[in-house]
Amino acid sequence: MNNFDKTAYWQDIDQAHHIHPFTDTADLNNRGTRVITSAKGVFIEDSNGKRYLDGMAGLWCVNIGYGRKELAEAAYKQMLELPYYNNFFQCANTPAIELSKVLAEITPEGLNHVFYANSGSEANDTVVRMVHQYWNLKGKPERTHIISRKNAYHGSTVAGASLGGMSGMHAQGGSLLRDVVHIDQPYWYGEGGDHTPEEFGLLTARKLEEKIEELGADRVGAFIGEPIQGAGGVIIPPSTYWPEIQRICKKYDILLIADEVICGFGRTGNWFGSETFDIKPDLMPMAKGMSSGYLPISAVMVGERVADVLINQCGEFTHGFTYSGHPAAAAVALENIRIMRDEKMVERVRDDIGPYFRKQLDTLKDHPLAGAVETVGLIAGMPLVDDKKTRKAFDKPGTVGTICRDACVANGVISRACGDRMVLSPPLCITHDEVDELVKRLRAALDDTAKKIGKT
């Protein structure tokens, strides 16, 4: 067995049987799968023993970092005691009960009820069901439209893909939900032209009002937005955006949904992005950082206005999943939140490592490819551009981003390319030294990219 090549063994099986998410499988099979075998702290390791600094916390989810035994032990203990029982038919399990109280404590005021699911997509499906049922019960069943944004990401189920504004997904979408419409995103760097960011924030927010007027307010049920668009490329809205969106939602009495699947659980330097941007949502789907990705779990926080109707006027709400409030996943989420509280991880992002991350990333601004460096807490977006002065994008969007992403991997750092925006979302436990290392490797990747495209 000495010459046995484990990596080739896994790659062969993977190629033979495994269809990967969001992947061009033929292309993957040409290049070969990177098999990730272990991880600790902010580092992951592949089957060849190569280590990478994970600048993405997996898929924006491993907020407390890899290798926390306490979470494994919480799952183990719970699985021995009660591996599964549902929350249907007058029953509940204790981790789900306790988690509900803890979530009510850490989420913004007014969000005191929770509905469980297993992924961000399922949480957003739940949101759609809730919006429709809410307006049914209010005697306004024609308020079916949900307004979202172009380049939003809300998941990959039929409802998630419909709510999202990813054109590539819509192109393959087939039967998407009819009553979801999309307005422009508040992406000043790429689309703001000669406006100031503040002007552009107002202009894009007012697209909501225009769309409501166009559809008729009596046909609009809700607006959904990520506080910061994550998969869209870490689009941080101008300061004027969210206040104006909320003014409009209030004026037309439509529900406000803040999709906190990425921004939640400390990412922006507060427990929730809604605090960072002073958003007062009626519904708040969350997932990813909720269990730091150790087990799948998600939830929708339900504000008083909707909770009152769904609880007191609905009778049976005919919605739920076999694994809603799964005891092992809930136990892991509880332990995850306990650690984040005890170790003051969120405060550390706000006061210490977040500002340091920004300061060090800012040193990349002198690079010829880096159009800007935009950060909040421990999330960052960096557009790679053809001309920094005019913010001119490259001709074939996504080409340079992909080159840079591959260069990152070669340099031992994981960053993701959303089109030509390089994005980062490292584990919240990242140290100062590791931030230095992250930036060093990123600069090397930028240099390699510039060389490759002949732009130095």
Ligand SMILES: *Cc1c(COP(=O)(O)O)cnc(C)c1O
């Ligand atoms: C990842 C994500 C989702 C979907 O979550 P899944 O667990 O992949 O279904 C939804 N909304 C946002 C903002 C996300 O980033």
